[in-house]
Amino acid sequence: MIIYGSERVEDLSLRCDVVVVGSGAGGAAAARVLAAAGAKVVILEEGGYHTSFDFKQREREMLPMLYRDRATQRTRDRLVNVLQGRCVGGSTVVNMADCARVPRAVLEHWQRDFAVEIDTADFEAASERAEAALGVAEIAADQLNANNRKLLAGAEQLGWRRSRFHHNRTECTGCGFCLMGCAFDAKRSALVTLVPAALADGATLVSNARVERVVVRGGRAVGVQGVLTEEHGDRPAARVRLEVAADVVLLACGAVHTPLLLQASEIASASGQIGRNLSLQPQLPVLAVFSERMVSFRGIPQSAYCDEHLVFDPRVGMTGFAIEGIAGGPVQTAGLVGASGRDHKRWMARFAHTGSCLVLVPDQPAGSVAADETGRTRIDYALQPDVEQRIRDGARAAARLYLAAGAEVVVPALRPLTEIRNEADLARLDDVAVNPDATTLLSAHPQGTCRMGEDARRAVVDSRGRFHGLEGLWIADASVFPTSASTHTMIPIMAFADLAARSIAQARAARTI
């Protein structure tokens, strides 16, 4: 059953076994497992219920509809644009559909250094189930667009390790609008896979449901309270009250909003780690102009990558950087060109000849989230010197790669514009600043603000997402990762949520919940 919160005229009060807050990769995956296990599940989603019929491929309309804060969410210093979906299906609706598992070495790092007791084979099995649910397969060579072919060609020329992504698309038309929601349902997001599966097994979905607090009574979480809102607006007005009573409250609001909800509910952790240890896995865009028409805005935008410089450091996990193909529409591209006036137009006139990539840098926890005095989300993030250096190194490597592929000129998304036309120009990137005046970094993978581990003095939840010190409360999203998963996070989140949901189902069966 679907309850459209924006159409509701009376207060809504529900009772269920498990209330799941959030319908993205974590919430939808958990809801699917729990509903299949026979639990009465209610899924609450702050955003609207939009389907492919609504996805009009126009950035101007889709950003407010599908993204939190119309894709304006930034760190307090404005350096990093933190992108998150806000709609049924969450970020899986607007992501690049890349499917990768947590690197084995990273999982072992978590097990060894953060007392995470997840059996490696269990996590692999959960990842396999996640991939099966989304129909994951390697992107075929003939599906690569010109930009991603250039990326692979450049890497080959330099002898660098490279590959094609796995993805969750079937019968993709190659329209190129993945970031605006798939108008053809080729992207097998949670919206068209996990959520419908949960609904088929009896779950109830409530859209436009803004949860304001977790209700705690008698030392355990017993439900949530909030409001159902209007459809439109960044902070749509409340229409009626919402209350859901449940045996289990499972939070899956993402690494930014799960800790905010806990803080708003005045739920503390003995670890003192709620809202801390934020990783953003920042990404620097790099543009390259070719003499031939590239039409990078068509085809699968992100289908190839070069991981030559990604290395594992046993002390801190994954380090180095990866280079990944990317493309966006004119608005997104225009925002990356570090020029102004007619100079900016000169670059945009070459839009159809432009390719682009992202330098993805696995970082160490270096940030926090909290609400400011006005209630606005405050994301603090300190770019660490080694991350800044790796961003510079990545920009240089990306420029080399594109030059090897035949680019006329390469420009990292830096102000002022820094043109790289040959190997000698690469030195111009040696000392560039990476600060809010010079660039905007992107983050599509915020993680780590409610880290997991068996030691309640160091972790917010245990290795299955159960909150340390408060019965009935679980978390199943990227906030539980102790450090950066060092890859695209959809499959890792789903795998963890799968395990969390199975634990809840087992506990229910054993009547220990």
Add this chain to the structure above:
Amino acid sequence: MIPEIDRRTFLRGATGAGALLVFGGALPLGACVLAQASDPPPDLAVLSPRAWATLACFADHAIPRGGAFEAGASDVGVAGLVDGWLVGADSRLVTDLRRGLALLEWGPLLLGFAARPLTALPPESAGAYLASLTTSRLGFVRQLHAALSELCLLAFYSTRSAWRAIGYDGPIVLGLAESVELERR
């Protein structure tokens, strides 16, 4: 992507501008040389006529006519498009933007650049003033410039005029209005 405008920053930066707004309310509107002195759209939803004129001036500077292609901000009414895009935006964001535009308008006086507000400056002076903001020693002024630039780019590069100029063939899925237009043809 579009930047969030930091509220604290503008509260701090726009204090003087707010005071000047009281004075400015008495000044005649329509001296906006850079924005071609065009009238504001009658159906502004979020911006005041003066805020619209300020943004139009800025947009003309950020996306001028001519150069690699002819179309510029004034050809597509960027300031009006931004106004439309702001409908439904977080009220705090809108407040910040209004304050930022007030700061921009009265910045020439506040910063000792000229004895007139932005919209009353001749084009060369307005251009020089706006260009100087990118190297201002005040961080919030630089941020204001960056934020407004991205808003203008969003509006401009959402239009078919811009798409044609850059070789972008646009969305594949037709919107309702476009479908109706095609049928009418």
